[in-house]
Amino acid sequence: MRLDLPSKADLQVFAWYCLAAAVYIAIGVVVLDFLLSFWVAVGYLLVVAWLVPAALRRLR
């Protein structure tokens, strides 16, 4: 049996999403309203998983 393991690039993306999730969870536990809307999560994820990385790439 061959294990289907993620590449280093996949793991880097996963780590970034985990960091984003940790912040989202920390905010959500304090401000429960933050957890209630799917669209808030979509907006948040667009910022942290697309806008911020895109801005960082542009700065480099």
Place this chain on the structure above:
Amino acid sequence: MSWAAHDLEPYAIQRHLKLKIAFVPLLFGSYSPDMLTKWFVYGIHLGPWELKASDPAQFHRGWPGFGFTHSLLFGAVLGVLIWKGFGSKLWGLSFMIGQWAHALTDACDTLGTPLLFPWTFHFHIDAWAYAGQTGRLTDAAAYFSGLGGMWDVVWIVYGLISWRVLTSAYFDSVIYRADAFWPWVNRWVPRGALLALYRAAFFYGTSRWIAWTIWAHVIHHYPYDLSWGGPHWVPAEHP
């Protein structure tokens, strides 16, 4: 009712059905039964007024009420309307599958769903307590203390085992190609943003599962009760 399963199931469904599936209508279908009713089940405050169903369970799952939104017929009818309205059989079918997944999942709680509406009999497996009538916070505490929360874990773990469905390569080769929606949106929205949108429901479902679990068991110490039909410390609704 389920809190995170409806966010997570579409990833597994589109991965394992040997059908071509459009992800957005699949997700939309998965959310559709509660989309217009959940706020009124829990109630909202508008200034001095509270808007809330007098009988939340009846309103949510019953007839008279909006229980028909949790029936197989509702998914089929809306699926046909979407097919004819948008001219896309793929969208109609995907919506219907998502809605059916929701209706079947909610049949696992103590209140169940009128799956075969207009026959109003409630199909219910009674695995976890339906506590929507107690309000949002008690419902959350109960759900994440019983088998409902564990059912969500199944989908989270399943998604992580099937991690390739969340990769950019899978998005490009399967999701993007399956549905003209993505290339159409891609005319205005960059591909990186589309990828984040595709992953959003999994992110949302998993993150809020963790957050509500921390809230219920670390901050508030609600007791776990993983027995069938539990938690029994909350008054569960039955048909």
